[in-house]
Amino acid sequence: MADLFDTGDPAPAPASGKAAPRPLADRLRPQALSEVIGQQQVLGPDAPLGVMLASGSLGSIVFWGPPGVGKTTIARLLADATDLHFVQISAIFSGVPELRKVFEAARMRRANGQGTLLFVDEIHRFNKAQQDSFLPHMEDGTILLVGATTENPSFELNAAVLSRAQVLVLERLSEADLERLVQRAEQELDRPLPLDEGARAALLEMADGDGRALLNLVEQVMSWRVTDPLDTAALRTRLMKRAAQYDKSGDGHYNLISALHKSVRGSDPDAALYWFARMLEAGEDPRFLARRITRMAVEDIGLADPQAQTHCLDAWNTFERLGSPEGELALAQALVYIALAPKSNAVYVAYKAARAAAKKTGSLRPPKHILNAPTRLMKDQGYGAGYAYDHDAEDGFSGQDYFPEEMRREAFYDPVDRGFERDMRKRVDYFARLRAQRQKT
Template identity: 55%
Template sequence: MTLFDPPAPLPERLRPRTLAEVVGQGHLLGPGKPLTRLLQSGRLGSLIFWGPPGVGKTTLARLIASEVGAHFIPLSAVSAGVKDVREAVTEAERLRARGQRTILFLDEIHRFNKAQQDALLPHVESGLLTLIGATTENPSFEVNPALRSRARTLVLEALTQEEVRGLLERALTDPRGLPGLTATEGALDLLARLAEGDARRALGTLEVAATLANPVTPEAVTEAFGRHLPAMDKNGEDFYNLISALHKSVRGSHVDAALYWLARMLEGGADPLYVARRIVRMASEDIGLADPQALRLCIAARDAMEFLGSPEGKLALAQAVVYLALAPKSNSVYVAWKKARSAVQEGEMLPVPVHLRNAPTSLMRAQGYGQGYAYYFDDPEGSFQQNYLPEGVRLGLYAPTGEGWEARVAERWRKLREAHGEGTDE
C-alpha cells in the first residue's frame, strides 16, 4: 500500500459481509420479520428502501443480491441516466439467457425524473430487473405511483445511540477497522449522540478523530466533527415536517418550541425568505383579527430579512415567531374565507343585484344599474335595509372569537347583523 493506493474509508471497510452483521433494522431482519420472510420465500420482488442516510440501504441491497445469487448492478440516480438503464437491461437480458437474475440497485431514486422512472417500468414489470431503490425522501412524493405499485416499500430507521456506540466499539476491535486505537467512554458517547443515527457519519468522524488523538477524546471528536448542521432534506418530508412543527407550536402558543423549530429550519439550511412567507401566513391564519398588528409585524420581519440578509435578519424572524406564539389566537377569518370560497365554488353564480352594479355610462344607468342604492353616509338606515347578496342567498361566514381585538368588536358585529336583519344564530 502506498500514498497513491490509500485504504478504503472506514465505513466501507466495516461494511457488513452477512445479514447477521447488520446493525439495526431489527423490525425488518431476524426470525419472522418482513425482509427475512421475503428472502426465505424465494419470491423476492422489487423493493424501495426509504430511510435516513447511513442506515444501511446500500449494504442491505448488496447482501440481498448475495443471498439470492443475483447479479448486482449498482447505479446512482445522481449521475446515471436512461442510457445507463438501457445498458443494465442489455446486461440483464444476457444473464437471463444463462439462467441468472439481475438486481438493479438505484441509489437516490428520487433524483430520477418521471421519464427516467418510467423507463424502468417495463423491465420491472416483466421481471427482467428486480429493482431495489433507495431514497431519503418520502416515496409517496418522489416515486411515480406506477413504479411504487410494482415495488414494496420498506422503511429503514435511524440507528439508536446504543447501536451506533456498538458499531464504534466494533471499529476499535475489528481487524478491518482501527486496531490499536482506543477511545474514552465520553468520546464514544458524544460521537454516538452527534451521529444522529447515521453509521457512516459516526465511522467517518471516528477515523478523522483517530488522526488527532489516541486515545480519542471528546475534544478530538468535536474537532473532527466540525460545525454540525441538523439534518434536513430541504425539499422533502423532513422540511415540511419542520414547517408543520413550527406552525403548530405557534398555534399552540408554545414560545420555546416555536423558537426551537425555527432554529432547526434556519440552521439546517432552509431559505429564510421562504420561512418568512410561512410566518406571514401564520399571522393571518391563526392570529388574524385577534391581534391585527401581527400581520404588520410579520411583513416587517420579512422585509428586515430581505434587507439585512443572514445572520442579522434571522433575529427579526425570531422576534416575529415569539410575537405570534404570545399573541391571542383566532382563525375566524381563515374559517370565513374557506366558507366563502366553498359558497362560490359550489353555489350557482347568480347575478349581482341591480342596485349594487357599477353604472359608469348613461346606457348602464338607463338599464337601471345602481338605481335604488342607499348611500350609507346619506341614508344609514336605508343602507342597512338593502340587500347586499344575490336574491335568495343567505350566508353566515364570519363569526368573531372572544380573543384579543375580536372580543372588543364582537358586540358591534352582533349589532350589525341585527341591523341587516340577519340575526346571529347562523
C-alpha cells in the same frame, strides 16, 4: 446499521502485490442481514423484509431514508439471501444507454436461470421516461428493482413505479445504534477510541445519525497520535461538526418548516424557537423564515390578534435593516409573539369557502340595486333602483342583501371566542340581529 457505502468490488491489487488499505466502512460492511445494526422496523421477523424473506417471495422495493443508514448494504445482502445477481447503478451517472445494457444483461442472465436484483441509488434522479423504462422488466420478472432515495417517493417517483414496489422507510441511526457501531470498529481495530466519555458522546452527535459518517470520523480519530484520551474541547478543535442534513428544496426543508408552523399553531414558543434555530443552523435564508412567520400570523392568528401581522412585518423590516445575525433576533421575537397569541383561522376558513362559492356560482351578476347607473340607459334597466344608502338608515345599517339574486345569502365568516375576535363575534351577531329586524319590516 450504517450504510457502509458500497463502492463496488474491491480493486485488484497492484502489480507489486501490495493492496491499498481498505476504508474502515468497507471492512465493517455486514456479511449477513443478521449483522445489520438498526432498521428492525423493516428487518425484524414480523417486519416487511423479514416476512418477505421467510415466505420466499421478495418483491420490488424502494428504500426511503437519509444517507448512511443501510440502503446499499441491505440491498446487497438481499441479493445474497435470495441468490440473485446483484447489479448496482446510480441514477446520477446512468442514462438510457446504460439502462439498455443493464436490461439486456439481465435478460441473458434470466435465460440462463439466474435472476437479477438491480439496485438503483438516487432513483429519484431519473426522469419520468427513464423510470417508465423499468416497468416492463419489473413486470416480466427480468429484474427485481430495489431503489434508494433520500427524497419523498410520493413526490419524486412515478405512480406506476410506486404501484409495483413497496416503500420501506429507513430511519437515521439512534445513539445506541451508533455506539454499537463504534464498538464494532474498536473490535476491528483492536484498540479503544482515544476519547473520554464526553468526547465519545460528542463524536456520536457529530455523526448526526449517519453510520458511514461516524465510521469516517472514527477512522480519523484512530489515526491521531495521542497519549491520553481527548476531552470534548480537544475533539471539537480537531474535528469540524458534520453539517446537519438539510436540503433547502427537499424533504428535510419541508419537514422542518412544517414542524415550525405546527409549533406556532400549537402555542409552543419553545418548540417554535428550536425549529427556527434548526433551520438557521442548517443555512436556511432568514428571509424565507420571515415570510413564513408572517404567513403564520395571517393564517393561524388572523383577527384574533390584529397586531400579530404588524409584529411580523416589523420584524421582517428590522431584519432587512440590520441583516444577519442581529436581525434574526427580531424574527425570534415575532415568532414568540405569534406562538403565544390567541389563534383563529376563521378568516382563512371563510376565504376558502367564499372562493369555493365564487367558483361554483360562476358569472352571476350583482343585484341591480347595488349597481351604479351613470347613464340613462342603465337607469332605465333598473340599475341602482331601490338602493338604500346605509348612512341614512337607522343605526347606519340598511340590512339589504348584497348577494346575487339567484344565490341565497351565505355566512362564511364565523369568528371564534378568543382574543379580539370576541369583539368581532359581537359585531357579527349584532348586524345579524339588525338584518333580521330590517327584513321583517
